[in-house]
Amino acid sequence: MKKAILIMGLAIIAQAGYSQFVPGAPHSLNDDAWLTGSFGIGTDAMPRKLNIYKSVTGVPVVGAPIESYTTGLRITHNYRLLSSQPYVEYKWDLGTTNNRMDLTFMNTNTRIMTWKSDGKVGIATAAPDATLHIKDFNGVKLDAHIEGFTLLDGNEASLLLGRQTGAPYGEWGIEYNNWSKGLNFWKPSGSNNFGNYFLFIADNGNVSIGTDDAQGYKLAVKGDMIAERVVVKLHADWPDFVFAEKYGLMELEEVADFIEANHHLPNIPSAQEVEQGGIDLGQMDAALLQKIEELTLYVIQLKEENKKQQEVIDELLKK
Numbered sequence: 001m002k003k004a005i006l007i008m009g010l011a012i013i014a015q016a017g018y019s020q021f022v023p024g025a026p027h028s029l030n031d032d033a034w035l036t037g038s039f040g041i042g043t044d045a046m047p048r049k050l051n052i053y054k055s056v057t058g059v060p061v062v063g064a065p066i067e068s069y070t071t072g073l074r075i076t077h078n079y080r081l082l083s084s085q086p087y088v089e090y091k092w093d094l095g096t097t098n099n100r101m102d103l104t105f106m107n108t109n110t111r112i113m114t115w116k117s118d119g120k121v122g123i124a125t126a127a128p129d130a131t132l133h134i135k136d137f138n139g140v141k142l143d144a145h146i147e148g149f150t151l152l153d154g155n156e157a158s159l160l161l162g163r164q165t166g167a168p169y170g171e172w173g174i175e176y177n178n179w180s181k182g183l184n185f186w187k188p189s190g191s192n193n194f195g196n197y198f199l200f201i202a203d204n205g206n207v208s209i210g211t212d213d214a215q216g217y218k219l220a221v222k223g224d225m226i227a228e229r230v231v232v233k234l235h236a237d238w239p240d241f242v243f244a245e246k247y248g249l250m251e252l253e254e255v256a257d258f259i260e261a262n263h264h265l266p267n268i269p270s271a272q273e274v275e276q277g278g279i280d281l282g283q284m285d286a287a288l289l290q291k292i293e294e295l296t297l298y299v300i301q302l303k304e305e306n307k308k309q310q311e312v313i314d315e316l317l318k319k
Contacts, residue, residue, distance in 0.1 A: 071096045074106075102126065152176075160188060167191040180212040232282040239290035242297065249297055265291060 072095030078087045091106035099117040104110065114122040122128030124143075125135040134143055152159060162171035169188035177184040182202035187194045197212045206214035210222030241247060250258075250266065264270045268287055269279065 100126070158186075158188075162191075165192070177212070182212065184212070230281075232285070239286050239293060242290055242293035249294060252298060267291075 072093060075092045075094070077090045077092075079090060080087045089107075093102070093104045093106050095102055095104070101115045102111055103113040105112055111124065111126060114126045114128060116122070116128060119131060120128040121132050123132075123134045124137050125133055136143055156175060158173040158175035160170035160173050163169075165171055167188065168190045171187065171191045173184075173186045173188045175184050175186065176182075177196075177200075180197075180200065180202070182200050184197060185199040186196045187198065197208070197210060200208045200212045200214075202208070202212070202214060206216070206218055206220070208214040208220040208222070211220060214220035242249075255266065258266050262270070267290065269277075
């Protein structure tokens with residue numbers, strides 16, 4: 001019995017939804033309607049089709065409530081939170097007009113969603129310009145919230161940001177670059193300073209700025225770089241070993257011979273080596289400090305030699 005009442009109720013609602021509604025009386029009809037398919041009572045037979053149809057001549061009204069739509073369906077829901085409170089009618093209109101279908105919340109006359117015949121879907125807009133177009137409801141609340149994994153995929157698929165400047169594709173893009181194998185932060189065509197690889201994170205974790213080739217380094221910068229402070233932590237020993245008693249300090253004559261033959265200091269890379277492989281800042285600072293400490297030892301030796309010579313000179317003068 002309950003099934004029969006339920007199915008009969010659905011049939012009445014379905015018939016009330018066909019065709020065009022009369023203002024002030026959404027349960028009334030002013031056009032023909034019919035149901036295709038079948039209802040089953042106590043059987044496995046279920047409706048196969050629900051056909052809402054109206055033949056239209058001329059250009060339909062765009063953007064009006066469902067009363068002016070060519071074809072539509074209104075769903076009205078009476079709801080109250082507490083038994084002591086009055087019922088509130090929540091009215092939802094699903095109507096088609098011209099080449100689109102709109103879902104509208106009639107209590108506030110707010111268009112929630114629009115489907116166009118070209119496959120574009122708009123949320124809070126009747127004129128979507130992309131496959132999915134979400135318009136800003138307001139400047140305070142979130143307009144999109146996606147929980148769980150979200151995949152942005154496809155040929156040159158990009159997340160584009162910042163169109164308010166007039167750039168057709170936004171001012172910035174973030175994409176997975178299959179050619180260079182990494183995440184590319186780029187500037188789309190028509191943006192200010194269009195280009196690629198403003199920041200690039202390769203699949204192996206290496207990061208580069210201004211280029212997609214970190215050349216095997218964890219961080220590579222193509223161009224100038226400035227910083228208020230740089231800290232380099234060495235794994236090698238700091239060259240205080242120069243002041244150890246057993247340190248083999250080269251004689252100054254040996255240093256002079258090495259410079260004459262090689263045109264650079266011992267244990268310091270040549271200009272050709274630096275041009276080909278660059279320098280390690282930490283190792284180079286340690287090497288330069290080592291030379292400064294060696295120079296300090298040379299100065300101390302020279303002072304001792306000068307002191308002894310002065311003592312000899314003073315003794316000779318006494319005679």
